[in-house]
Amino acid sequence: MDRENKVLNDDDDIESYSEKDMDERIYSQPLLTKRRNTTSQIAIVGANACPVESLDYEIIENELFKQDWRSRKTIQIFQYVLLKWAFALIIGLFTGLVGIFNNIAVENISGFKLLMTTGLMLKHQYYKAFAALAGCNLALAAAAAALCAYIAPAAAGSGIPEVKAYLNGVDAHSILAPSTLFVKVNGIGSLNIFSNLLLLVIFTLASCAFDTASLIGQGGSRKYHLTWKWLRYFKNDRDRRDLITCGAAAGVASAFRAPVGGVLFALEEAASWWRSALLWRTFFTTAVVAMVLRVFIQLCSTGTCGLFGEGGLIMYDVSAAKVSYSVPDILAVILLGVIGGIFGSLYNYLVDKVLRTYSLINEKGPAAKILLVVTISLLTSICSYGLPWFATCIPCPTDVSSRCPNIDVSGNYKSFQCPPNHYNDMASLFLNTNDDAIRNLLSTSTSKEFHLSTLFIFFCAVYCLGIITYGIAIPSGLFIPVILAGAGYGRLVGRLFEPITKLDVGLFGLLGAASFLGGTMRMTVSLCVILLELTNDLLMLPLVMLVLLISKTMGDMFNHGVYDQIVKLKGLPYMEAHAEPYMKHLVARDIVSGPLITFSGVEKVGNIVHALKTTGHNGFPVIDEPPFADSPELCGLVLRSHLLVLLKGKIFSKDRVLAGDELVRRIFSFDFAKAGSGKGVKLEDLDIEDEEMEMYVDLHPITNASPYTVVETMSLAKAAVLFRQLGLRTCAWYQRVRGGLQLSES
Amino acid sequence: MDRENKVLNDDDDIESYSEKDMDERIYSQPLLTKRRNTTSQIAIVGANACPVESLDYEIIENELFKQDWRSRKTIQIFQYVLLKWAFALIIGLFTGLVGIFNNIAVENISGFKLLMTTGLMLKHQYYKAFAALAGCNLALAAAAAALCAYIAPAAAGSGIPEVKAYLNGVDAHSILAPSTLFVKVNGIGSLNIFSNLLLLVIFTLASCAFDTASLIGQGGSRKYHLTWKWLRYFKNDRDRRDLITCGAAAGVASAFRAPVGGVLFALEEAASWWRSALLWRTFFTTAVVAMVLRVFIQLCSTGTCGLFGEGGLIMYDVSAAKVSYSVPDILAVILLGVIGGIFGSLYNYLVDKVLRTYSLINEKGPAAKILLVVTISLLTSICSYGLPWFATCIPCPTDVSSRCPNIDVSGNYKSFQCPPNHYNDMASLFLNTNDDAIRNLLSTSTSKEFHLSTLFIFFCAVYCLGIITYGIAIPSGLFIPVILAGAGYGRLVGRLFEPITKLDVGLFGLLGAASFLGGTMRMTVSLCVILLELTNDLLMLPLVMLVLLISKTMGDMFNHGVYDQIVKLKGLPYMEAHAEPYMKHLVARDIVSGPLITFSGVEKVGNIVHALKTTGHNGFPVIDEPPFADSPELCGLVLRSHLLVLLKGKIFSKDRVLAGDELVRRIFSFDFAKAGSGKGVKLEDLDIEDEEMEMYVDLHPITNASPYTVVETMSLAKAAVLFRQLGLRTCAWYQRVRGGLQLSES
Known part of the structure; x- marks a missing residue:
């Protein structure tokens, strides 16, 4: 039940944990339901835990909804669309x-x-x-x-x-x-x-x-x-x-x-x-x-934004370089993709390990969090200021248009400690904004600008810093560190392959970034388009596609994409698009446990309150029984949140009669509109007197008469697909019918 | 039943027809099924009609499938993926x-x-x-x-x-x-x-x-x-x-x-x-x-492909032009988009009308088809050769790099009948390959190359020719005519706005093409990327997006996208992603008609043959009855095609016993693999003797025990979503249960 809350502490075997969790989460109770903790149960869990609930993406087509829908005027629908x-x-x-x-x-x-x-x-x-x-x-x-x-x-x-x-x-x-x-x-x-x-x-x-x-x-x-x-x-x-x-x-x-x-x-x-x-x-x-x-x-562009000056829509333009497609080029690119994919998945692995360590530190409170941030920040400062001292100064090339050495804010050829007419290549990468560093790494027709050793040191430093930085308590991203490390790696490989390939080292930088992104994020089309829009070089498209395909394939051999990993690590019960293989061997019946709690169409208030208190279910089937029906039959499904609103409204009747009409007059669809998470009516908010507990309430108006149902012989795999494709949270479940519909307990 | 076959003849009111058709198609019989004609019924329909069947996108998880799945070795799965x-x-x-x-x-x-x-x-x-x-x-x-x-x-x-x-x-x-x-x-x-x-x-x-x-x-x-x-x-x-x-x-x-x-x-x-x-x-x-x-x-590129020479990966490069974003530019672009959207939807309307006319002609047989093609071809030849005669010769500009006048295959500045050092602008558009014509229309920094009148005549001619050409009996497309007409229109507008905007007329040509494409096809992201990849000008992206949004919005006010229209016109029962509004007022029960035909778990061969002969249903529910179950209960769903294969195999037994085990030994999952459309076992292929008609066959091994089901109070809208999202064809349907599961007739 509170499995999901053991987030980030659970160091032993996350893999098997989440598989086990999978069933429990989705098909918990006799009522098939994607069960995450419900509001009332969150209170039990400590402050550090991460309370998780499901969202209701299904349209609840109950009587109130239908009435509201019928009464909506054209102008209201237009307003809604607008x-x-x-x-x-x-x-x-x-x-x-x-x-x-x-x-x-x-x-x-x-x-x-x-x-x-x-x-x-x-x-x-x-x-x-x-x-x-x-x-x-x-x-x-x-x-x-x-x-x-x-x-x-x-x-x-x-x-x-x-x-x-x-x-x-x-x-x-x-x-x-x-x-x-x-x-x-x-x-x-x-x-x-x-x-x-x-x-x-x-x-x-x-x-x-x-x-x-x-x-x-x-x-x-x-x-x-x-x-x-x-x-x-x-x-x-x-x-x-x-x-x-x-x-x-x-x-x-x-x-x-x-x-x-x-x-x-x-x-x-x-x-x-x-x-x-x-x-x-x-x-x-x-x-x-x-x-x-x-x-x-x-x-x-007129200079009114301070130091933010140039920079058009294209952030790192490489379109100046000529693209070639000779056989050695392609081979070099394939090798780049393979190694990039491996480094990418290693990145994921290390990020995962580091995140687990950090979560232990972050648990110790805000002070620990800040201390961690400060430590990492100092380490970064030391790296970026210290490492350039090891670089040898390079004489400025004579044929470049940009200033050299450069003491300006942005641009290549940082002077650092170098004598006049020399520049420090390491400083050009480290002591710069990230944007400029990437731009330098992707700069074309400047193949000799950086020493091989500089590129190697830069790559190693950025790779490690990127890994230890993600997960500290600041708003931060993964994209830029990965692009930086990838571009450094790509340019390094480009320099190594220089004798046999005609591809510019700047383009190698781009391909390196692509291979790292593919290796960590495991996206294809979107990365391809993002890189295209970043660099404005359509002719590179076939090569970028090739590299992305290779690095994604390589990465997928070892582990999942980094975002999937983090989702899992945070204990968020993510539902995959496809069913796990083991699900094909199970049927819906197999994963149902415990007694089923149902309500009658007109139910005693006390029963409802009791059920809400003792269970954490989000949905309850409603069964119409005599005298309201000839024999017990499924009327639909009613949601916990709706029950709470109904109980708060206190529209009870003394006798067991259909009071739906009166109810519909006194209560509106909007009353059931879902507030932001954790803000709805809570069980503790209810204040029901003892005598009211003995009264009755008509559940028909709030019962969703169109629940999705599965038969109990439905294989688990297909049920999972149903849940995922339709975005369901709860699903009524037909028990094997033996002389009548047995949706009651046991 | 054979509604879908009245294709293209049905001239009176296609709109209402398809709405009515909708219910019938999807939820035809007591068994909810997306019913299109089944194989056996196609024979009835004349040769000219277009027999339509549904595809089985659902995994049929019957006993045979499960057994096959369990017995699949890793190497086989690997082989499959490979x-x-x-x-x-x-x-x-x-x-x-x-x-x-x-x-x-x-x-x-x-x-x-x-x-x-x-x-x-x-x-x-x-x-x-x-x-x-x-x-x-x-x-x-x-x-x-x-x-x-x-x-x-x-x-x-x-x-x-x-x-x-x-x-x-x-x-x-x-x-x-x-x-x-x-x-x-x-x-x-x-x-x-x-x-x-x-x-x-x-x-x-x-x-x-x-x-x-x-x-x-x-x-x-x-x-x-x-x-x-x-x-x-x-x-x-x-x-x-x-x-x-x-x-x-x-x-x-x-x-x-x-x-x-x-x-x-x-x-x-x-x-x-x-x-x-x-x-x-x-x-x-x-x-x-x-x-x-x-x-x-x-x-x-080395010239080994004959006249196919240059042309890189970018077909119409416009990246040379400078993009500007002043207020008059934006206003001009918005106007271009609005008018382009209107022209686009008009195009759809006219194509629809022309297609209806052509379908009458094409029905008359191959000779009529060829005659139509020949007529259109002649008309086109006359246009493309005749119209240039009305154009006045223009003196060649002195500052262009390309040859003028040009008697080569491709390129601008066609000489036609003009004296030396003059060119015929109309011939440059008409007497050229489509690719070159588009390239000429999108060419930048050549704003005076075409007369206003030339552009206007070209636009009108191409617009009309495009409309009358689609639908004749040759493999042909819509994209290129639309791009041609749009580029002509855009360049025309560009010329008109020249005094107030700084945007190049070539870029206006691109935006015009975008507006026409948006107005006819109603796609957004994919058109945007296709145009980007065609023209290699990322800086134009915001403007192209703007134009596409505007023209699509304008077009949607009048009619549907051209492909949707053609699908409808061809009578193909396309299922929309979202439910129609009227469906919210109906429940699954409302659209069910006629008696339900079910089979027992072990059924008499004669009954099955009779049911297959007399109905066109694609799926039948299987009910287990005593002595095989305590009370009647739903066992699953069996498909027509599977029944036919089973009957062809003739694994019958004299008595009413469970013979599934023997059956599984003698028959394999592959026997039920679906052949290409219209190639499976047909009812006429069966050759069952009279005595065999009295024998029994065990349906359990081929019964899909995991059918998707809906309750009868399920709203039609939600049932439609279920069908569409899961790609279903047939869906078992629970009748209101009155003292037992009544999945039998009436």
């Missing part, structure tokens, strides 16, 4: 603005930091320079960690695994809180800019958009008195899910300036459930994001 | 090769034709020139039409609507025949190259790939003795569907040299059912296509 699009627009605008705000802040703050460091370096005040750099990083990191630790613990990490789980139907509490959004925006926008910590934040943008979406989806926040009546139509998990899908797409689109890539990311990685109307809305959202970005880039 | 990928590889290779072959043939044949015409023009033999042009066109068109009319009528048209319907679960017979593939390849590859007929063929490539896929999927053709035993695992509709999805993606990828666009096309437009594993396989297939194309383009 609102959906308006929300998509708002999400797009907001995400675009946050993306730009974040970008400008990053460029300015880290630019300032680098300028200061470089200034002190020029005056040969090397210790002061280090102090400035480390101090800046430390302050930013500590502030972000504090925000994260004290205000919104859910804001830590990239947010993608949570989004993925949410769209799969897992409702992990605090993801949706407005405070999470606040911390995310602030954390990534201004504080967490110790960007040399290598984990820029790209991906949190996605969860940012996701949070906005969910905030809208909740119809405003009740806590901050921001709730609107006309949002009541959106008070259900289905519409929230759609908004959050749009949010995920918008986030990626904004982070990479890749609108189509964003849509595909939402489709391939995030969403468990998809329909064509959603594709269109998502596309609209990312188009808005693209427009916003475009407008701001135009505005900033 | 084969899947091998097939994807083969489809990719084949499609890529056909694409290249087609391209080379087009360039060479139409190049030869144009060279001849131009040569005669230079000698001032104008009538001879026309005769040569029209003669070539006529011969090619007539040959393609003859192939199409006599050998494979299903090869006519673009094939996309058929693929779409197939993936939705509609099995329209002859689409899958190998002869169709043959005609497609030949028709598009070499014959149907009267490319000035404006309908180049792009899209048939998709159905080509689709045919290959289905040929593989059928495990070789039995007719041509090409069947392999190790393909037996693929003898089911599920795997066939997967292969065909790959084929659709590969076709588009090959036609537009757009691998990612191909995947997205398959996802957004073609497939009704999707899973992430399929995404990956499709991606692999298109990657193979991209590789094949790349290799051949490299090979041909």
Whole structure:
């Protein structure tokens, strides 16, 4: 029952645990139900645990719903549709603005930091320079960690695994809180800019958009008195899910300036459930994001955004290089893909191990969290300032257009400690914003710019730092560290293959990044499009596809994608799209245990309260019995949350009679609208007197007369597919019928 | 019952027809079943009609299947997975090769034709020139039409609507025949190259790939003795569907040299059912296509492919133009999108009307078909040769790099009848291959190249020719005519807006093409990526997205997408993803009619034969009765095709006993593997003696014990979602239980 709460402590055998968990989770009780903890049981669990509930993606077609649906006027339906699009627009605008705000802040703050460091370096005040750099990083990191630790613990990490789980139907509490959004925006926008910590934040943008979406989806926040009546139509998990899908797409689109890539990311990685109307809305959202970005880039090109200057829609343009497809090129690329896939899956393995260790530390409280962040930040500062000292100075090439050496904020050819007309290649990579470092690694026609040894050291350092950085208590992402490490690796391989291939080392950098991304994330089409939109080189497409296919295949041999791993590690009961092989050998009957609790069509209040108290089931079948029916027959399914609302309404009658008509007059569909997670009526809120316990309540109006059902001989595999494809949470289950429908106990 | 066969004759009211048809189709009988005609009933229908059956996408988990599944060795499973990928590889290779072959043939044949015409023009033999042009066109068109009319009528048209319907679960017979593939390849590859007929063929490539896929999927053709035993695992509709999805993606990828666009096309437009594993396989297939194309383009760049010379992976490169985003630009683009959307939906409307007219003509037999093709071909020749005479000659610009006037095969600035140093702008568009015409329309920094009047006449002519050309009996597509008309329209608008906008007219051409595509096809993401891959200008992405959104919205106000329209017009019972609003008011019980026919677990042979003869149902529920069960209970569902195989095997017993064990020893899962459509055992093939009619047969081994079921109070909308999401064909239906399970008649 509280299995899901043993999150991150369970070090022994997660693999077998989750398989066992699988059955229990989905098909727990005589009533087939995707059972996660229900609200009332969360209270039992300690504060550190992660309470998990299922989302109701099914339309509950009960009498009240049908009545409401019939009475809806055309104008209301139109309003509803319009609102959906308006929300998509708002999400797009907001995400675009946050993306730009974040970008400008990053460029300015880290630019300032680098300028200061470089200034002190020029005056040969090397210790002061280090102090400035480390101090800046430390302050930013500590502030972000504090925000994260004290205000919104859910804001830590990239947010993608949570989004993925949410769209799969897992409702992990605090993801949706407005405070999470606040911390995310602030954390990534201004504080967490110790960007040399290598984990820029790209991906949190996605969860940012996701949070906005969910905030809208909740119809405003009740806590901050921001709730609107006309949002009541959106008070259900289905519409929230759609908004959050749009949010995920918008986030990626904004982070990479890749609108189509964003849509595909939402489709391939995030969403468990998809329909064509959603594709269109998502596309609209990312188009808005693209427009916003475009407008701001135009505005900033005049120099009004401080140090954020150039940078068009294409972040790392490599289109200048000539692509060749000779046999040695292809062979080199295949080798690159194979090794990249292996490194990628190793990355996943190590991230997993590190996350398990960190979860032990993070459990010790906010202070421990902050301490961890500070340690990592210091380590990063030491690496990025210390390692360049080992590099030998290189004389500036004479034929390049960019300034050399460069004491500016961005660009290649950092001077560091080198004499005039020399540059430090290691510093060009380490003492730079991530964007610039990637740009340098992907720069074409500059094959000799970096020493082989520099590339090797950089790759190793970034690979390790990336692994130990993810999982500390700040909003951070995986994409940028992986791209950095991959680009370094690719450029290294490119240098090694230089004698036999005509492909530019910059393009090798791109392919290396692709191989790492494919090896860790295991996406194909969306990564392909994102990389295309990042680098603007369509002619590379066949090679990028090849590398992605190879590295994904290699990676899949060893372990799962990194987001799947994290979802599993967090104990979120993610439901896979396909059934496990062992399920084919079981039937629905096999995994049912314990007595079945049903209600009569007109049930005694006391019975209902008792059932709600003693069980954690989310749904109960309703059986019509004589005198209301000739023989016992299944009337439908009633949900816990609806029962609670009904009981709170206290529309009871003394006698056992059908009181549905009166009930329908006094209670409305909106009363049953689902509030944000954990905000609905709770069992403890009920205040039912003893005499009321003996009264009756008519369950017919709130009974879902269209439950999906399975026969008990249905194989488990097919039942799982049913659950997943239709996004079900509960499913009535027909027991073997022996002279009548036996949906009662035993 | 034979409603679906009144295809294309039914001129009065298709709209209401298909709504009424909807219920009947899906929920026909007491047994809820997506009923299309079953094999036995097709014979009744005339030869002209289009017999429609449903595909079985559900896994039939009967005893035989389970046994087979348990006995499968790891090596066999590995072999199966490997084969899947091998097939994807083969489809990719084949499609890529056909694409290249087609391209080379087009360039060479139409190049030869144009060279001849131009040569005669230079000698001032104008009538001879026309005769040569029209003669070539006529011969090619007539040959393609003859192939199409006599050998494979299903090869006519673009094939996309058929693929779409197939993936939705509609099995329209002859689409899958190998002869169709043959005609497609030949028709598009070499014959149907009267490319000035404006309908180049792009899209048939998709159905080509689709045919290959289905040929593989059928495990070789039995007719041509090409069947392999190790393909037996693929003898089911599920795997066939997967292969065909790959084929659709590969076709588009090959036609537009757009691998990612191909995947997205398959996802957004073609497939009704999707899973992430399929995404990956499709991606692999298109990657193979991209590789094949790349290799051949490299090979041909040395001039070994005749007139097929340059042309890289990017077909119409516009990346040279500078993109601007000022307010007037945006306004102009919005207006362009609005008008383009309206023209697009008008296009759909007219295509629909023309198709209805043509279907009357085509019904009259092959000769009428060929005559129609010849007429259209002549009309096209007259247009393309006659209209340039009205254009005034333009002096050659002095500052262009390309030759002017040009008497070469491809390129701008056709000389036609003009004096030296002048060119005929109308001839540059009409007397060219489609590819070159589009390239000319999208050419940037040449804003004055075409007269306003030329663009207007070209747009009108192409718009009308495109409409009357689709639907004649040759393999032809919709994409290229729409792009041509759209590019002409866009360039026209660009010229008109020249005073106020800074956007290049070539880019306006691109946006015009986008608006027409959006207005007719109503796709978003896939069109966006295809256009991106065609033109290689990422900076245009936000504008292309904007135009697509606007034109799709405009178009949706008036009618459906063109492929949806054609599917409907062909009478293919396509099942929409979402339920119609009226379905919410009905429950499953409401649409059930007629008596329910069930079988006992051990049934008399005579009863089965009788039921198969008198009904057209595809599935029958099996009820276990005493003595095999305590009370009547649902055992599962048995399929018509399986019953036929069982009866053919003649494993009967004299007494009413459970003979399942013996049966399982004598009959294997493979015997029930589904042959290609219309090739399974037919009722007429059975030869059962009178005494055998009195014997019994045990149905348990072939009974699917895991049928999906619905309760009778289930709303129709939810039942429809169940059918669509799970790809069901038949679904057991629980009647209201009155003292026992009444799944028997009445």
